[in-house]
Amino acid sequence: MKFLDRLEGLSKRFDEIEAALAQTGGSFDQERFTALVKERAALAETVEAYRSFRRLQAELEASEQLSVGEPDPEMAALIEEETRMLRERLRSLEEFLHLLMLPKDPNDDKDIFIEIRAGVGGDEASLFATDLLRMYLRYAESLGLRGELISMSENESGGYKEVIIAVKGGSAYHYFKYESGVHRVQRVPVTEAQGRVHTSTATVAVLPEAEDLEISINPKDLQIDTFKSSGAGGQHVNKTESAIRVTHLPTGLVAASQQERSQLQNRERAMAMLRSMLLDQKRREADEAMGNLRRSQVGKGDRSEKIRTYNVPQDRVTDHRINQSFQNLKAIMDGAMDRIVGELQRDEQARLLAGETIAS
Numbered sequence: 033m034k035f036l037d038r039l040e041g042l043s044k045r046f047d048e049i050e051a052a053l054a055q056t057g058g059s060f061d062q063e064r065f066t067a068l069v070k071e072r073a074a075l076a077e078t079v080e081a082y083r084s085f086r087r088l089q090a091e092l093e094a095s096e097q098l099s100v101g102e103p104d105p106e107m108a109a110l111i112e113e114e115t116r117m118l119r120e121r122l123r124s125l126e127e128f129l130h131l132l133m134l135p136k137d138p139n140d141d142k143d144i145f146i147e148i149r150a151g152v153g154g155d156e157a158s159l160f161a162t163d164l165l166r167m168y169l170r171y172a173e174s175l176g177l178r179g180e181l182i183s184m185s186e187n188e189s190g191g192y193k194e195v196i197i198a199v200k201g202g203s204a205y206h207y208f209k210y211e212s213g214v215h216r217v218q219r220v221p222v223t224e225a226q227g228r229v230h231t232s233t234a235t236v237a238v239l240p241e242a243e244d245l246e247i248s249i250n251p252k253d254l255q256i257d258t259f260k261s262s263g264a265g266g267q268h269v270n271k272t273e274s275a276i277r278v279t280h281l282p283t284g285l286v287a288a289s290q291q292e293r294s295q296l297q298n299r300e301r302a303m304a305m306l307r308s309m310l311l312d313q314k315r316r317e318a319d320e321a322m323g324n325l326r327r328s329q330v331g332k333g334d335r336s337e338k339i340r341t342y343n344v345p346q347d348r349v350t351d352h353r354i355n356q357s358f359q360n361l362k363a364i365m366d367g368a369m370d371r372i373v374g375e376l377q378r379d380e381q382a383r384l385l386a387g388e389t390i391a392s
Contacts, residue, residue, distance in 0.1 A: 039082040039129065046072065046079040078132045085125045092118040134384045139240035140206040145182065145305050146238050149194045151214065153232025156221045158191030160342075161234040163365055164215060165195050168208070170367025177201035182301055183275075183288045196288075196305065198241075205240045210353075210376045212238045213337040219344035229345060242307035247314070249307065255279040258295060278302045285309045354379045 049072045053065070095115045102108040148164050150157035169179040182196040199208060216233050224230065258273040275290035276298040287309060289301035341350045342361060349364050350357045351372055358364060358371055 035130075035133070038133065039078070039085075042075055043079050043082055046075045049075070078129070081125060081129055081132060085122065085129060088118060088122045088125060092122060130385060131381055134381060137206070137209070139209070141203050142205045142240040143198065143200040143202075144204045144208055144238055144240055145196060145198050145308050146208065146211070146236065147194070147196045148192065149235045150187075150192065151233035151235050153230065155187065155189035155191065156217075156230060157232040157234055158187050158189055158193055159221075160191075160215075160217045160232050161193070161195065162191045163217075164234055164236065165192065165197065167365050167367055167369070168197070168199070168211070171207075171369045172199045172201075172204070172367075174367050174370075175201075175207060177204055177207075181291050182305065183290050198301075198304075205238070207373055208238050209240075210339075210373060211236045213339035215340050215342065216338060217342045217344070219342075237312075239305075239308040239312050241304060242311040247307045247310050249280070249303075249310070253281050255281055256299070259290075274298060276302045278306050280306055280310065283310070283313065285313070351376065 049068050053068055053072070092115065095111060095118055099108060099111045099115060102111060146168055148161045148168075150161045153160070172179045178200045180198045180200065182198055184195040185193045187193050214233055214235055216231060218229055218231050220227055221230050221232075255278070257277045257279070259275045259277060260273050274293060274295050275288065276295055277286060277288040278299070279286050285306060287302045287305035289298040289305065292298045292301060339351065339353055341352070342365070343350065344361060347359055347361050348357050349361055349372065354375055356375055360368075364372070
């Protein structure tokens with residue numbers, strides 16, 4: 033099988049890396065050593081599973097040979113049961129290997145920026161945007177990740193018209209990449225005297241943080257403005273123009289940061305956000321030019337793509353991409369997003385497996 037040939041190649045490469053790392057003679061190359069350690073770590077789980085698969089294959093072959101011509105009925109039954117169990121374990125391990133060999137999203141290990149904007153629904157939409165912000169911050173905390181506020185724009189209702197956060201700590205994109213799109217809430221607003229259910233929306237964009245080498249920005253293409261921070265922060269935010277707004281003139285993209293106390297720190301934050309926005313735009317343009325619509329349910333991250341409905345009266349969250357509903361909305365809004373994310377991950381894996389051609 034070509035599939036097993038690929039795994040055998042990875043196994044041999046793993047041994048080559050082990051041998052290279054064991055060599056102590058000659059000059060030490062820190063950069064090469066670090067690269068080999070990373071490559072070994074990336075291969076370790078797959079190679080271990082493949083070698084277990086090979087051992088099980090050998091055990092199964094031996095068990096099948098033992099069953100041939102076994103005169104003792106009782107012993108033959110025991111061997112047959114052992115053979116059946118080995119086949120099941122082998123089949124399960126093969127499925128696991130297929131999952132391990134699926135193409136990895138190159139952004140999965142990256143930190144992210146999440147931009148949430150109130151959509152249709154006025155004050156209720158801004159309150160819903162605030163609820164989404166809280167949900168994401170709590171989910172990040174449950175994963176051991178760190179959520180940091182970058183910029184915000186509040187309205188009189190106490191909600192956010194727009195808010196941007198960074199989520200850091202490793203593999204943030206792996207968990208949050210499914211959130212881009214339109215989120216819809218159906219509930220009775222606090223201002224509704226008649227008890228009627230209203231529908232409001234908020235849009236979410238999840239951007240992996242771009243490396244410096246991935247995007248080159250000409251300083252001449254930037255317009256940098258300072259302004260006073262708004263929102264929480266005490267007297268300091270009202271006295272100094274520490275907030276920074278960076279406009280990329282060729283594209284019109286704007287990134288801002290206002291939560292740090294110094295202009296330099298806010299500029300660094302805003303530039304990191306701008307690089308991510310430019311990288312995202314570059315990826316979209318490449319996808320459209322090649323007609324490359326990703327098979328996974330991450331979709332294109334399009335703001336117009338309605339992905340989820342939060343129905344408060346029915347205590348239900350429905351993800352429209354996988355056509356599944358989840359009860360206990362309060363727990364989900366408190367950050368218990370594991371079930372939803374898990375189902376989206378499984379659906380993505382199933383789609384990738386269905387599109388994978390494995391020749392014998």
